[in-house]
Amino acid sequence: MSVYDDFDFLKRLIKGIAEQFGPNCEVTIHDLKAGYEHSIIAIENGHVTGRKVGDVASRIAMETIHSNLEHKDHYSYSTRTSDGRILKSTTICIPDENGEVKALLCINYDITQLIISNNIMQDFVSIKEEKTDGDDVAIPTDVNQLLEDLIKESYELVGKPVAVMTKDDKMKAIKYLESKGALLIKKSGDKISKFYDISKYSLYSYLNSDEE
Incomplete structure (x- = not known):
């Protein structure tokens, strides 16, 4: 055949x-x-x-x-x-x-x-700096959302309910928020103090503390 x-x-x-x-x-x-x-x-x-x-x-x-x-x-x-x-x-x-x-x-x-395009895309999407916590950085829709996200991150960092947090725990969370620039947001002190059930005086005393 x-x-x-x-x-x-x-x-x-x-x-x-x-x-x-x-x-x-x-x-x-x-x-x-x-x-x-x-x-x-x-x-x-x-x-x-x-x-x-x-x-x-x-x-x-x-x-x-x-x-x-x-x-x-x-x-x-x-x-x-x-x-x-x-x-x-x-x-x-x-x-x-x-x-x-x-x-x-x-x-x-x-x-x-296709190979050339793939190489270009790989270069474009490659990440040079990896976050140590393994999570992507969220892009907030407004400043209030940004503050809420940062407070949530500080809370997760401590890993305890606020009701059982010690002074050191709360200080750790406040220091984290300061390091992320959260205190630069207008009236952020009020919201942070309320969330962690502390006075604004305590908040700023934590910020001024040299303890880690």
Whole structure:
């Protein structure tokens, strides 16, 4: 059984694949009986590798031809064009009625620009400074939200309900808030004092304390 018995179907198949994935996707059919040097009998988007009908097979196709037509598909491997572009390739064996490989369907997708774009995106999204607590810094919608977020962080830092916090616990929380600039927010002292159930006098005494 010749590959040409299915030729119309194979031509429609590779055209459908090429149309689905666009001009960077080359799809070829190789007739293994035609020999390595002239194995391409159908091709879509040949500009990807610069080949046409009657041209040479790829290295993987050559290895398949050389291996006595052994049935072995190859998926998602890397190849390279003569001008250095990188392709993501797949080679699928097409058997005859006896199970012997009579042809190959090969897909070569040019991923060069995708790799460049990916490298740019990786550089763009990379984080140079990691927070020690492992959490992302929230972006508040207004200054009140900012203060509430900071108070919540100070509370979580201590890790106790306010009702059972000692003076040292509250001082730790207040020092944290000071380090984050919370006291720069207008009327923040009132809200912080209320949250930690202390007087404003105690608040500022904690701030002026040299204790850690």
